Amino acid sequence: MSAPVRLIVLGAGGNSLGVLDAVEACNAVAGSARYEVAGILDDIPANLGRRVLGYEVLGPVAQARRHADCRFVNGISSLASFREIPAIVRRAGVPVERFETVIHPRATVATHAVVGRGSVILAGSVIAPEAVVGDHVIILQNTSINHHSRVGDYATLSAGITVLGYVDIGRNAFIGGGTTIAPQLAIGESAVVGAGSVVIREVPAGRVHAGNPARELPGSQYALD
Secondary structure: OOOOEEEEEEOOOHHHHHHHHHHHHHHHHHOOOOEEEEEEEOOOHHHOOOEEOOEEEEEOHHHHHHOOOOEEEEOOOOOOOHHHHHHHHHHHOOOHHHEOOEEOOOOEEOOOOEEOOOOEEOOOOEEOOOOEEOOOOEEOOOOEEOOOOEEOOOOEEOOOOEEOOOOEEOOOOEEOOOOEEOOOOEEOOOOEEOOOOEEOOOEOOOOEEEEOOEEEOOOOOOOOO
């Protein structure tokens, strides 16, 4: 029996709870320790030494390179922080092969789907055949990515989202919970779609759309890197 993968989660917030739950569920299904959680790294000083689901916050993200025997997965993403995900991953200072892809055992990933490095897929989510999920993507519970759709690196998809066929979600985009995206649309890089939206037209890069049908919110453009 191979030794468990020593894993460190980046972030002590709500999404990291889902990541840790997925890790524990993987261990339960395997009947042995597939993963050994070494702890959490978080940049909020007040979180140092705090325990999250029993796992200790060891220090800031930049200390990742000190943990040479560990792999990493990012759990940091919210409307306030999602655009920082690329910088957070860079701050860890470890190569992409040191990032672990964590898939909850109650998620379904088709044989002919592709999921990148360091991505997280939580319980109840479905990745259909010919769908492509990039690196460092966070997909929360009960979200479906249909056939031939693509999710760019660093994107965040909240819970209960339906992405229909041939949709292209850009790098570092944020899709709010309960959203439906109609087929053959593009959501641009760093765009935001508000919770509960029904998207029937393209969302340009850096823009915020919300509603049913989703429309641009005035004065809400994000500056792109």
